[in-house]
Amino acid sequence: MAKEMFLAGCSAAAYGAALARVEVITSFPIRPYTGIMMELSKLVANGELDAEFVHGEGEHAQVAIAYGAAAAGARAYTGSSGVGVTYAMECYSPASGGRLPCQMAIADRALDPPGDFGSEHTDVMSCRDQGWIMGWAETPQEVLDNTIIYYRIGEDPRVLLPQFCCQDGYFVSHIPGKVVMPEQSQVDEFLPPYKHPHALDPTKPISHGPQIYPDQGPAINLQRAQAFLDTPAVIEEVIEDFNKIFGRDYKPFLDEYRTDDADFVFFIQGGHARTARFAVNHLREKGVKAGMVKLRFVRPFPTEAVAETLSKFKAVGCVENSTSYGGAMKGGNLIHEVRSALYDVDNPPAVTSFMSGLGGEVVSLEEFYSMAKVLAEAAKTGKVEQYVYWVGFDKGV
Amino acid sequence: MAKAVETQNLERVKSVRRVPQEEYYVPGHRTCQGCGPALCYKLVSKATGPDSIFLGPTGCMYVANTSYLCSPFAYPWMHTQITNAGAVASGVEAAYQVLIRKGKYKGKLPNIVVMGGDGGSIDIGLQAMSGMMYRGHDALFIMYDNESYANTGIQTSPMSPYGANTTFTPPGKAIPEGKVLFPKDAPQMVIGGHPAVKYVATASLAYPVDLINKVRKGLNVVGPTFIHIHCPCPKGWLFDADKTIEVAKLAIETGMWVNYEWEEGEYTYQHTPKEYTPVKEYMKTQERFSHLTDEHIAKMQAFIDAKLKAPGKPVPLPVTSPRESV
Known part of the structure; x- marks a missing residue:
């Protein structure tokens, strides 16, 4: 019988990431998502999760560290809220254009001004054209499940895209709800180890992100657009598989x-x-x-x-x-x-x-x-x- | 962070004849004739060898090197934003730490090298560089310094010398000297503020064996290291393309550039001239200084004199101030 816990969204995201066996975690504090990193840092400190925990010097660095790790072949996890999300804006397109499927957990927060801790989707919605997979969870259970599901979708060789795994600040991130904890074996069955087909590996040298001439731009943009055209079919497959393995009843869209x-x-x-x-x-x-x-x-x-x-x-x-x-x-x-x-x-x-x-x-x-x-x-x-x-x-x- | 992974040990090169013949920075780029940074890339690549991963923030060495489908890099290379090279390198290093620990990557830790221009290292890239140095990642950050934002058309950077005519600091009636500020001291910023750093060096294209050995030493140190390399730029500094090495040498002879190593608190100096040549001789070689008057040159000389008195640096100071205009 699966274990049930009473978790807020932040903890659910952290457990989801741990179950996904994330390998590089990169943090910077901003409310309300911070709880996710607090939880993960404990798991790493206690030796329950074998991952590198890198304290970024800001959200811009967080995303850069995450996509650098993804490029080197590690499953990478980061997160933010509000102005932290928009501060990192420059790094989103390099991650998606580089086809580097790291994950960024979001607990929404209103942008400034005025200074406000409250939740509002404008932070991530402002980034919707940057080529990241993006969706919101309604409950801590859905947060945990989405964390695992998004990695599987993003890392699919037909997709290779980074993901914003979003939850409303406070309403979801800080209000506990019942969460059925998956077994690690279920997650391992559902989510294979991360392997990037074009990782930065001295035994197979390649160049990432070169300068192009303008007439080479459309074809490259079309490839990223095509990935999004191919993603819905992958989502349907993945959700069906998830429902089967975990006994849930999610609709894909x-x-x-x-x-x-x-x-x-x-x-x-x-x-x-x-x-x-x-x-x-x-x-x-x-x-x-x-x-x-x-x-x-x-x-x-x-x-x-x-x-x-x-x-x-x-x-x-x-x-x-x-x-x-x-x-x-x-x-x-x-x-x-x-x-x-x-x-x-x-x-x-x-x-x-x-x-x-x-x-x-x-x-x-x-x-x-x-x-x-x-x-x-x-x-x-x-x-x-x-x-x-x-x-x-x-x-x- | 546990640093248990196996790292490489690169041999010291004894003389220029022993420098590896193999090229890992190969033809296929379109840098300018006499390009200092391109020569720097060639030497650094010989030092690192192929078991390496290079991160290249936006700058000349991105734009002029990486025409799509025509990469000159024989090792894995990734573009980073001009802002975030230190962070991307941190991510790559962290990934290799965990992948090697988990047995997912079988080799030794690759040499992880950032090749940042002055802007990507010490100006817009400063935060990410400092983050990497602070956190103790096992990576080498090289700042190839051509003293301007050269790729965008020679705009001033914090490394542009006082008095330089750049396209953002043109000399005019109101501002006769062009650039009025003095440059940052990049290696001192790294040394002074980052306890995880055990090795910092400066190097010059005029002394390639020294440069290669400093790169290898930096890579052999477990932890973050920083090397500041003086890379004259014919297009930006306005001298003939065959004079790159001469200009580099003259920089050392005048005290404009000082080659040194800093290892866990200890300084050693290389190529210190017995007697310094007045800086005007250096400035004469470059048109970017051609508008300066005696008064400006004296100001530059005073700056250099003061810099040469920096901590740990017992050197005879130049006694004469320039009297002629350039």
Whole structure:
């Protein structure tokens, strides 16, 4: 019988990394992800995990150390939050363009200003175009599982991409939940040892990252883009294998909750999905046909799955937890992706978005109820009056 | 960090005739005629041999060397950002420590070498370099110093000498000397602030055997080491391409450059001239100083005189100040 533990997201990530037998860990302190490294440093200090623990001199160094280690052939693990994530920005493209599949754990934090410890997805969402696999977990269990799953996906020879393995700061990283601990033997069966096909090895000399001429650029960019085109099929395979070995029931891309006869759904990623489930339950009790669709990967964005799934409903409300100032929909980021995915669908649903939980504010049940009012109206009329509602500020929410 | 892995032991080269014939930095690059840093790469590669991994932050030795599909490096080489060479090298070293410990890599620890320009080492790359030195990684950080951001068109760096005409410090009516600041002292920054470092040296292209042996010594030391190499740049300093070695030599004769080793607190000096030549003789060889007046040159001489009085350095000072203009 598998062991059950009561763990917060940070500890779950650390145990996930330890079970994945990470070999080079690189840290720098910033709240709230720090707990992950505190946990791992104990495992290394006690001799429970054989890894090099390297204290980076900042997040920029952390990512550089991680992709250097990945290039040399070691499974590398790092992490950050908030402005730490954006400080390392320069290093993301070299890691993905170099096809160096290290993993970066994220516990989100709002960017400055103003100084704020609260969770907000803007930190990592700002890095979504850097060529990293990216997705959010809803619970500590999903954090632990994703940590292992992401390594398997990223290290697949068809993929070879680094991964942002994300959880909401505090809401997930610091609130304990029940975690079924996998057996080490299960993880070893699922995740083979890391082996990079083009590692820095004196017995097989190669040059990484040379200077190119501009006309060589498109072909190289296309290769990285192709990796993302090939990744969804790998994700499906990997999730199926994971479910089989670990006895879980993950969907590869979209987790639907009470959507069978739903008129409208909340489209959401990360920890606030937990509240959304309760909101849906309460709305259902009142006879409102609400549902929820949780996004598990924002990169690669599952365009086909989103088009197919969301076109079943009359209205969709993207619950945004990140900003895209001056963007086409004048609010967050998810709505851009969702509306693009639905563009060619016959009879698409009405799509709007809700800015909520920015700065780490709780997205309360009441907020979901007011979003539901807007969505119920949109489902009835078939159109939205605004592309974005700032919840608590705009009329009607 | 347990440092139990087996490391290499590179032999001392006795004379220039004993320098390995094999080239590990081979044709296929497009550096300038007379390029000091390219010659530096060639000598360093002869010193390290093929059981090595090189990290090359952005700079001349990235852009001019690594045209895609045409690499001159006969060992594994990876580009790093100009900002993060020390960090990437740390990651590579940490990876090899754990891979060797776990039996996943069977050989000895490869020579892990950063070839950073002055910017990638001591300016924008300073933080990562310092991090690597502080943490005790078993790697060698070489700063090939051509005293400017040369690749981007000769802009001032913290290593550009006082009075240099660079494209960011052009001399003009308001600022007649061009560059007004004096350079950083890179090896002293490493020595002074990094207790894990046991070996730091400076070397010059004018003395290749000394350079090779310092590289080998640095690599044989277990832990981080730093070598600062003076690499004259014909294009940036504006002298003829066949004068690279002469300029390097004259730098030593004038005290512009001092070759020394620092081993666990002890200094030894090499190639110290019996009597220093006034620095104006050095400055005369390069057009980047051609706008300077006597007053500026005296300022430069005073800077050098003071530097030669640095701790551990008992040398006769030059007695004459320059009287003529260049």
